[in-house]
Amino acid sequence: MYERSVSSDNIVNRLKYASMFVCNEQFDQAEAQLDAIEKLITIDMVQFSSDRLYDNYEPEVLTKTPCAPSEIFMSYLRKLLFPVEFMKDELHCLPSHLIFEMYRTITDEDRKARPSTTYKTAQPKITFWPDFWFETAKIDALPFLYFLQYLSTKNKKKKSKAICNFVSYIQSDYILSRQGHFDTTWNIMGYFHEQSKNLPVAWKCYWISILCLPRNNAAYWHLFRLLGQVVYGTTY
Numbered sequence: 001m002y003e004r005s006v007s008s009d010n011i012v013n014r015l016k017y018a019s020m021f022v023c024n025e026q027f028d029q030a031e032a033q034l035d036a037i038e039k040l041i042t043i044d045m046v047q048f049s050s051d052r053l054y055d056n057y058e059p060e061v062l063t064k065t066p067c068a069p070s071e072i073f074m075s076y077l078r079k080l081l082f083p084v085e086f087m088k089d090e091l092h093c094l095p096s097h098l099i100f101e102m103y104r105t106i107t108d109e110d111r112k113a114r115p116s117t118t119y120k121t122a123q124p125k126i127t128f129w130p131d132f133w134f135e136t137a138k139i140d141a142l143p144f145l146y147f148l149q150y151l152s153t154k155n156k157k158k159k160s161k162a163i164c165n166f167v168s169y170i171q172s173d174y175i176l177s178r179q180g181h182f183d184t185t186w187n188i189m190g191y192f193h194e195q196s197k198n199l200p201v202a203w204k205c206y207w208i209s210i211l212c213l214p215r216n217n218a219a220y221w222h223l224f225r226l227l228g229q230v231v232y233g234t235t236y
Contacts, residue, residue: 051133106221139181
């Protein structure tokens, strides 16, 4: 399925394809795919998540020439970077650190904090739950790109570049204003510090994630892991 998506410029599908290569340790193919994805992402693209809406998107491309409604819609669409979402049957294509995101709902209080409204279609047998994505792993496209670039190479300079790009991203207004899936982004930042054996800073990253989003946050699992390492000397 992912392979068929390579013929298009669908960045989300291409990222999932690259993630599959990383998880199968086909790193050369992953790097080639990630290089191609990076070339598709232009400076005027804007990240957009319907899970957490915001309204700061004003692309200049639409104001230059008059267009038909369909052309205007497609112009908007081409400038949006949507989050990458993995269902539970795609676990084998997802880096293990992100699997925890599928289990972000831990307590009854978490479940009560999820959106409760349901939407029914014209066909009575079909119902949509707006909180369905809480059962998936969802991450914004740019931090996922940098994360996969880090995982797909053994070259220290390339790893360092991926981390630098990630740090610049996490310091951006997009994250500081808590837009998109900022909690998952902070959780990956914690992963980077774990890899460098800097557990106190990793703990701080997970704690920042929780302070920004106290409910339905996979960061709690990572804190439990780190606590287990300290108490029992076991790595999870």
